[in-house]
Amino acid sequence: MTPDDSDVEFEDILENENKEFMPEESVDYGATKKIMQGILNQLSEEQRLCVLMYYYEELSISEIADTLDCSTGTVKSRLNYARKYIKNEVENLEKKGTKLYSIAPLPFLVWMLRSQENTVQVQATEKEVWQAIQDKDGVVTEAKDIDDNAKHSRQIESQKAEQKTAKETVQQAAKNSGKVAVKTGAKGIATKIVAGVVAVALVGTGVGLGYMKQQKATVRDEGIIENTSGDEKKESKNELEALYDLYDKVDFDYIARLISYFPYFESADKLTDDELTGIYYEIFENEYLTKGAELDDYAHTDRVVISNDQIISQNGYNWKFKKSALDQFMQISGISKTPEDLDLSSMVSVDEDGYTANYQYAGERGVSTFKTKIVSQQVDEENCEIVVGIERNEIPGWAYSDDEGSKTQGTITIIPADNDYGYEIKSYKNGYPRVAKNVQSIKDDILSNYDKLLDEAKILGDYTYKKEDEDTIIEKVSYGAALQCIRGKGHLITNDDEVQDSDYLENISYYDPEKAIEACELAGVMKDETKYERVETDQFTFDQATRQYEIKGDGNGNESYPSEEAYFLRTEVNEKKKQVKVYYLSRDDEEDGTVDNFKRGTITVEPKANSWGYAITSIKTEEWNDEYSVKIKQIEEEANKLSDYGDSVVASEIMRAVAQGEEYWVSQMKEFVTEAENKYPEYKDEIEKAQEDYWSGVEGEVNEILNDPDQVGNSMLSPARVNSVGTELEGAIRRSYFIVGNLLMDYKIEAIQ
Structure with missing residues (x-):
């Protein structure tokens, strides 16, 4: 161990272990090894990987932190937890009568791993080991037969592809295990197993994502994990990495302000001259209404696309702008026509010095207020694009509140471009994005929206998505989400989604059907218009044609929808299976003030091309009674x-x-x-x-x-x-x-x- 480990208080570190482990003292440790392997497998992949790298590969804390791109504190936390967990499990087993011969757990574990390394196994055993790795982790895709023991002594060669963090870690693991093998004369299977285990753990925890994202690992008979797709794959990987870099540079706030001026379009060059004239007219008018008008009635600051340094002078109604005032707007929007190419003479004139706007009649036509917000943003890896979900609320000039506005949903597609900003808008289309998110993005989204996920779980109960059950799911989720809102505890549908005042005499509420469809999508039902044309039950009417979503009653006394409360615990990502698991606790409130029906729940979520980017595939609950x-x-x-x-x-x-x-x-x-x-x-x-x-x-x-x-x-x-x-x-x-x-x-x- 290196000096930077001196502050780590591991009572089971090999050098400081007060009880030396002597496996050759006539005890058969076969059963013990199986037990210890089982305990090791119970650790999370992050913890198991840290144990392997620290105790087996003898990497330092800082080296592990650098490799896994996390803090040294996180590494120490994972190692401490693993140590305590292993030790506690051993002690618990001994209390229950399992004979483990008072072993020191971690020294035994390292000896166990190295005993596997130091044993030259036959072909059948090797295939069994590799199959076990393949079955468990789903990463190893090929394992060729070994004809004789000579192949077991091959050295793992250096990787020829670029030296990314994840690949360097695999190489180092192979190199380290190779050194030990030299001492014992058994080099082949040991280095393959260690390299494979470390690579599997890396992929499983998402480490080195940039490298692994576009490459599939293949284990050759030499044990080398290498790129199998050549220059074409490398080029694709480079494009994707460049897209993620671009994603970090996109000014999404500016995108939201810019798009407030546009109708939906397939591409900017297909906008008509009338549409472009209207866009430019509103941009210049908004400058005055935002920065110059005395009235406070205009709420247009979230539409500003011309920076203050582009204003040359403000003289009453006459404002002068630099010729570069619209450069950013035009480059990012993809518009090629300038105001000079159009007729804006009623407000804007152009000369060699720039634009002059006359605002004498600005605002007289009753300008609407646009409030635009981004609801999602992500990289579409399949199409190498950035997609942004937008909600836009247009509030007429005569309106007294935001409630009188008209809400629309849109998808902005952004692509790389050869301009000063490196990107431009490709299209702006109706409806939210329908792109499957990667699991890390899903995790981030859930951490921001877990209330919605838990609401869905309360409605569905124990659940496994089946296509043949979709009609039942639609009825159950649509009604359940609305009832949660009516009871004042809804997140899937909220009071903001009420399209008209409730009829209290008839006990009927009216909501936006689009929100019910989104709730159904979260349960796995795709947005197929035919499924939502008209759904009618005793409890609600759902009519897509008339945009009518009527909820009858308040759900009180409805035993199918108890007053359940659910509490988020954590998320866990499984990169291999492309799943995110969400853990929670729940209980029911009774009318008499008592609580009952305590449960532990697990929601499994997977990527899906819908308005969320993912969907629930299953919900499992069990009684919580401790x-x-x-x-x-x-x-x-x-x-x-x-x-x-x-x-x-x-x-x-x-x-x-x-x-x-x-x-x-x-x-x-x-x-x-x-x-x-x-x-x-x-x-x-x-x-x-x-x-x-x-x-x-x-x-x-x-x-x-x-x-x-x-x-x-x-x-x-x-x-x-x-x-x-x-x-x-x-x-x-x-x-x-x-x-x-x-x-x-x-x-x-x-x-x-």
Whole structure:
């Protein structure tokens, strides 16, 4: 080990192990080896890889961190967790009567790996090992037969392709294992297995993604993992890497402002002169309405596409702009015609010095306000494009609120271009993007939208997507998502999606059918218009032609849709299977204030070309019945009692009761954090810091509420007072479930990072 490992307190580091392992002392360790291999396989791929690289390859902490592109603290965390997990599993097995001969776990593990390395195995054994790797990890695609033991002594040659991080790691693993093999005279199968295991682990954790993304690893009979697709594959990989670099450079905020001026188009050169004239007219008009008009009624700042340094002078209604004022707009939009090629004489004149705009009549025609926001952005690897999902709300000049606007959805496609910015818009089309996301993008999206995913899980219950069940899924999800909204707990469909006021006398609500379709897509149903032409049940009517989505009733008393609460725990990515698993805890609220039906759930999500970029393929739940579910139940019910204000209509009494419940939950959350710190004393500082960061975020939300003029009031039950207490209460509950589910019930210390 190198000096940078001196601060790592591993009680099982080989040099510092107080009990030397002597396998040749007449004990048959065959069964023990199988047990230890099973324990090793229970570790996450990230942890298993760190164990292999640290204990087997003898890489330093910093070398592992550099290779895996993570911090040294993360490496230490994974190694410490793995060490404790292995040691605890060994101790638990011995307590249950399994004879492990008081082994020191990690020294035994390293000996076990090296004993496999130092044994020249026959052809059949080698094929079995490779098949096991192939079956488990799905990366190795070819394993050729070995005719004789001579082939087992081949050295692994240097890779000939470019030296990317992932490839260098594989080479180093092979090189290191080769050194050990030289000492024992057994070089072939050992180096192949180690190189394969490390490569598999790398692919499984997404390390070296830029290198692995476009290349499939093939294991040759020499054990070399190499590029099998030649110059064409390399060129494709380079294009993709360049596209990801370009993605980081795209000014998406400017894209959103720019696109607010455009109708849908296949390509900019197909826009008519009338359309282009209107676009330029609005751009110049917006400059005055945003930067020069005295009236505050115009909300056009999110449409500015000309920077202030392009304005030469502002003299009353007459403004002078540089000739370069529209350069960025034209290059990024792909428009080739300038105002000089069109007739803008009613407002704009052009000379060699630039543009002169006369704003005497600006705004008289009742200019609409456009509020455009980006809802998604991603790289489409298959087509080598960047796709952006846009929601645009056009609010007429006479409107009094955003609710009177007209919302549209669009997809902007961006491609590389030979201009000053390196990219341009290829097209702007109706509807959200329908591109399958990669698993890392899915994970990032879920972390921002897990409430929607959990809402879907509450509706579906235990679930496996089957195409023949789509009609049932549509009915169940459409109704369930609307009911969640009506009950004030919806994220799939919200009050903003209500297209007209509810009919309270008839108990009917009206929503945008597009949101119900999106909810169905999340469950795996593709947006096939024929499926949504008209769906009618006793509970709702869904008519795509008339844009009519009527929900009948409020769902109260409907046992099919219980008042379930679900709490997010973590996500785990499986690059090999192209899956993201989402873990959560849930329970049901009963009308009498009790809670019941505690469950642990796992949602499996896979890429899919729909409005989300992914879809749920399965949901599995199991009963959650342990000491922590019992404790949580007690806390929930005690908090409900404290919050119960009975029949009181006195505002101060109501707020006092609600605050008591909130304070109780906060105290219980702190106790869970303390218990976690005691369980992981080596991570006490990290847990403490994570908790501080989390709660400061909650307090930030509370401060925003208390300073929101629309919520502040003199009443004890003002929205500001009620919502601030509710935010803290919900924050404490979520965090309590998070700590319990990740750190106390399980050993997922990495979740706090």
